[in-house]
Amino acid sequence: MRASELPPHPAVTTVRVWDLTTGQRVGPELVFPAEVHPVAVTPDGWLVVGFGQEAAVMTPC
Incomplete structure (x- = not known):
């Protein structure tokens, strides 16, 4: 199957942290x-999430 024949994937709007x-x-x-697009965790534990044209930075619990 070629990539052009694959069905589109649904938008991912959730993040799970493991x-x-x-x-x-x-x-x-x-x-x-x-x-959700880019996701990163900083060395000090902050979670950075890019979604749509926005970004969220969350502190560790």
Whole structure:
């Protein structure tokens, strides 16, 4: 199957954070009002999420 024949994927508007050492999800699912694009975690634990044309920076719990 060629890429042009693949159905479009649905927009992703949620972010789930996982602890990679335990494999367990950390906190609740985060829901955004638009499609999520870049996601990054800073060395000090802040989560940065790009959605639509906006960005959110969240502090660690």
